[in-house]
Amino acid sequence: MNKNTDPRWLEWAKELQFIAQAGLTYSRDPFDIERFERIREISAEIMSHQSDLPIEKVKELFCNETGFQTPKLDTRAAIFNDGKILLVKEKAGVWSMPGGWVDVNQSIKTNTEKEVKEEAGLDVKAVRLIALQDRNLHNVPPYAYNVCKAFVLCEVTGGSFQSNIETTESSYFSLDEIPALAEEKNNKEQIAMCFAAYLDENWKVPFD
Structure with a gap:
């Protein structure tokens, strides 16, 4: 090897x-x-x-952290409309579910809602946890630090997309028309998981 x-x-x-x-x-x-x-x-x-x-x-x-080392925390918002999921287009030209690192003064819920507002311009309510994943078991390339990814189902309450420093566009996609993804953040298997959770009221949260 x-x-x-x-x-x-x-x-x-x-x-x-x-x-x-x-x-x-x-x-x-x-x-x-x-x-x-x-x-x-x-x-x-x-x-x-x-x-x-x-x-x-x-x-x-x-090697830039101090204190006892723990995994970083990332949240991704699953937002649906008419059976399609919302993705935002990044500056690099690839698409992702709205999300990002959890700020030190935020919870999973509030951080998910904040990231959606910043990247998609939408006001949302985080309503249900879909999954907690060890990023290095699901996404490539592997990182030199561990990341716990929280996928959260959200409902839109208002707002509209505004171009910003992170994203240039937003759109809803069916599972069979998913565009080129930022694979290090989310892949089609993870998006398919979010579709399954959205359609299943009795969804059981998987975790690594």
Whole structure:
């Protein structure tokens, strides 16, 4: 197996980073802190070597947190009208369900509603959780950190689309006409899951 396609190196680097960050958070002995800093440096060197990213960029993306490391949280809104799902077109030309990282002062519910307003111009009410997924089990490419994705069914209460710094267009699509997607954020299998949840009043929330 080619070293760059073997997923184990990424898991090793992530575990080293986790161990180092936990050690830096809780250690008080200066010699232990020095050792944990070196472990963190090694994890960044592995990432840089395997991904061909500059070491400075890796440290910015991979080693920039403080405190005990936990997965990041991302929300995606499933909004339906006449049996079609709402997608927004990003600046890069691909489409996604409205959503984004959960702000530190938001909950899953409020963050979902906020992201829809920002990206689609709509006022919505988050009404039902569809799924909680481990992003690296469903989306590509794999990230150097873990992400928990929350898919949330929403109902529109008002508003209209306005072009903004993140999206250029919004439209509703049936499942058989889904356009090119931002696969790192959502894929057709996840969108199909949202259709199934929308149509099933007794939907049981899957979680990883």
